[in-house]
Amino acid sequence: MKKVLLGLFLFSIHVLWGQLFTEVSDAVGIDYRYEGNSFQVTGGGVLVLDFNNDGWDDIFQCSGIFQSKLWKNNKGVFEDVTAEFGLDTILRRLYAQSAISADYDNDGYVDFVVLNHGKAYGRGDNKSPVLLHNIQGERFEVVSLDSLLPPGFYTAGTWGDFNNDGYADLYVTNYIFSMGGEFDLSHVDSTLYDPVCLPNKLLLNNSGKGFTECAGKYGLDDYGCGFAALFTDYDSDGDVDLMVLNDFGAWSGKGNRLFRNEYPEQRFTDVSEATNINQKIYGMGIGPGDVNGDGRLDYYLTNIGSNYLMENQEQGFSDKSEEYGIKLTYAKDNILGTSWSGLFFDYEMDGDLDLYVAKGHVFSLLPKTVVKDPNVLFLQSEGVFRDSSSLSGVDDVLSHRGAALLDFDRDGDIDIVSSALKLPLASFVGYDQKIRLYQNNVDVGNSIEINLVGVNGVNRDCFGCQAIFSNSGVRSIYEVDGGRGHSSQGTRSIYYGLKDAKKLDEVIVLFPTGKHYVFKDLSCRKTYYIYSDGTITVTKRKRK
Secondary structure, three states: OOOHHHHHHHHHHHHHOOEEEEEEOOOOOOOOOOOOOOOOOOOOOEEEEOOOOOOOOOEEEEEOOOOOOEHHHHHEEEEOOOOOOOOOHHHOOEEEEEEEEEOOOOOOEEEEEEEOOOOOOOOOOOOOOEEEEEEEEOOOEEEEEOOOOOOEEEEEEEOOOOOOOOEEEEEEEEEEEEEEEEEOOOOOOOOOEEEOOOEEEEEEEEEOOEEEEOOOOOOOOOOOOEEEEEEOOOOOOOOOOOEEOOOOOHHHHHEEEEEEEEEOOOOEEEHHHOOOOOOOOOOOOOOEEEOOOOOEEEEOOEEEEOEEEEEEEEOOEEOOOHHOOOOEEEEEOOOEEEEEEEEEEEOOOOOEEEEEEEEEEEEOOOOOOOOOOOOOEEEOOEEEEEHHHOOOOOOOOOOOEEEEEEEEOOOOOOOOEEOOOOOHHHHOOOOOOOEEEEEOOOOEEEEEEEEEEEOOOOOOOOOOOEEEEEOOOEEEEEOOOEEEEEEOOOOEEEEEEEOOOEEEEEEEEOOOOOOOEEEEEEOHHHHHEEEEOOOOOEEEEEOO
């Protein structure tokens, strides 16, 4: 009862404060609007990256059949530099679905790959994904992937150094080649889907000099209509494992997959059934986070209908979405909701994780249904999640897909960039269809920013590296990951909330080399860089 009363008290305070986020995309220069009335079924991914190493996170917007955009962050104001960097030509007529970044050659500048709808459903751009090599933040060079990734329907991907050789490898999900089934529009949910799925791909990084496709060798060429993937060290044993979400699981019989990395052996073991990850759902996105503060990563799996919060219980996972009240089964009455990106973050920097869910019915705002399935924001207090969507400012009714977290204005709290597809009816009824940037309005508590950097045999992005925070008796684990949510990737920086504390009691940083380092009494409102050789540096937080 005390927890419930505290939750209601905090909720009422937020009501008095007013709107929790403000949509500021136009105000800060992100003003691109999709043209015409084309029905857009691809795109929606969004990538956060600092391509010029100035300390300010930039944004790449995947626009499907429209022109994708690179937005440079000039101290909180964005500039469209797509043409300046030649991406209007390089990515012309590329149906960009997803983008994820990594410094794949460890040269100190982040590169990124754009995944696309190349060949499926009898249409597509007939192109392979594009890898863009960053040349000192000044230009991008194309690294051909044509021989490794023939045209398919590449929906999402994840970077991670699965063999611990110091270079980030790439796993991509390959969706549907064609769809069959029986369709009866006179009955609700009467469709019997019969998809023909494509094999997923694994690109082994050859010391930054190229890649070798080896999904079959490692048993990771899953044919489950892959829609999301995440390299993550779920068992904290020093190597990244692989989680894959599959769409149409109820019809194909192919559920979600979890492959445990058996490093130093060169193999993975399918532990999907043993760990209870093998739900047969419409898998959309993966959101990692230590929700209950037990030092183990949990995972929020989004779906058409009920979402899953897979709580990590060391020997396996148990769905706690009902218990936490974040299942989100229905959009309205008996109409199933559709969730895409579920992202855990600390909204008010009080030390626990809150949850943003990018939503949108597959046929949102189309005739016959006109289903409104707005985004959702939950605020947590001591294990109780409260639906704060109505006062959040993020409850947009368009069909959102990818979303990512960042601190675009460098004020120490987390903002959200969320991408919506373009749907015909929305244009006619006056809805402004464009990417959204939600600025956090909280009177932020004290926070600390930590950036983990790999050197001496650890991939520079430090994918798979973990930080265990202990403060005021609360213990939480964070991980640097190579792509989360739906077709998206957020900031590399780890933001931890200290509430009223001026210093962090302790953080233990774990690296894939097996080494760990303990740091005590780190000060708030500072940015720390912790290297895998144990070196730590500190700077003042860059502000505009």
